[in-house]
Amino acid sequence: MSFEDIDFSKVLRLYLAVEVEHEGEVAQMSLEWYELNSQKVKLVDYVLVFDSTPHGSKELDKKSFRYKSKDELIEAANLAVKYFDIK
Numbered sequence: 414m415s416f417e418d419i420d421f422s423k424v425l426r427l428y429l430a431v432e433v434e435h436e437g438e439v440a441q442m443s444l445e446w447y448e449l450n451s452q453k454v455k456l457v458d459y460v461l462v463f464d465s466t467p468h469g470s471k472e473l474d475k476k477s478f479r480y481k482s483k484d485e486l487i488e489a490a491n492l493a494v495k496y497f498d499i500k
Contacts, residue, residue, distance in 0.1 A: 414476065418476070419496075424497075429459070432457040459481070459483055459485065461486055463476045
């Protein structure tokens, strides 16, 4: 999957996150939360999330891209912003 596969006109939220593992559980958390709690959890991936889920919907419509470093994540987010400008 690439950014070209995303309908940017439907994206309601774009956010940067991390996927972490703790005691066998995996969850997405904010970058800020991770920076405060990095010593308590294991980092799995950095994640860029395109969320097109309408407010109140029970069915999630999200597409995620995974990165191994914060720098890669930020670079991808900067590229994604350009797609919003084009569409």
